[in-house]
Amino acid sequence: MDILKYLHENGCPWDTRMCAAAATNGHLNILKYLHENGCPWDVETSKMAAHGGHLDTLAYAHEHGCPWDKMACRGAASNGHFDVFKYLHENGCPWSRRVCAAAAEGGHLDILKYAHQQGCPWNDMASYAAVCNGHLDVLRYLHENRCPWALGCVLLLLEAGILT
Incomplete structure (x- = not known):
């Protein structure tokens, strides 16, 4: 100092x-x-x-x-900082559907659930991120809560040799 x-x-x-x-x-x-x-x-x-x-x-x-x-929310979601993410939301920080994809990519199910319950939008990027990063628990949550499938999910698994 x-x-x-x-x-x-x-x-x-x-x-x-x-x-x-x-x-x-x-x-x-x-x-x-x-x-x-x-x-x-x-x-x-x-x-x-x-x-x-x-x-x-x-x-x-x-x-x-x-x-x-919205990049503040996305960064907190991506890095799994639930307390920071919640503070941002409770204090009016904007977010976008990329928040859910960022949480899914990192496997941060707690953040994804909170965001979804608070009305954060999502799209097929979230399911794609979960598949790409092998987060089955996140993928299940997304599917059970009607998140759209990404067209490339199965193709990604086939090309990577994960599905045999």
């Missing part, structure tokens, strides 16, 4: 990338310093905190007006 303060006090330029880098690694104290000293932030800060599962960092940024977009 001393080096960061020295750089700032001696005119070293900074931009939104600094806040995003602090958020990526969950360095809340550094993010606070940057924000309190006028360093700008953007959606990358929220996205990187969500991707890394840094709930305290994400919450600080959100509570202090840092913007976010």
Whole structure:
């Protein structure tokens, strides 16, 4: 922190990338310093905190007006950060059908179930992601809840030699 303060006090330029880098690694104290000293932030800060599962960092940024977009939800879903994903949803972060595909790809059934129960849209990308990554439990959930099949699911299995 001393080096960061020295750089700032001696005119070293900074931009939104600094806040995003602090958020990526969950360095809340550094993010606070940057924000309190006028360093700008953007959606990358929220996205990187969500991707890394840094709930305290994400919450600080959100509570202090840092913007976010659907990529934050997608990153939390992709990396299995349920608590972060739930926080994002409960605080109005937008999402898209790619969220369900990201959760399916990672085998994060808890996130997929929560998203589906909360009305997150899905499409055949979710079933395709489950097949591609071998998540049978996820595929079953998707099928039992009427997620459309991806046309390439069986073809993928046949080409990979998984079905014999």
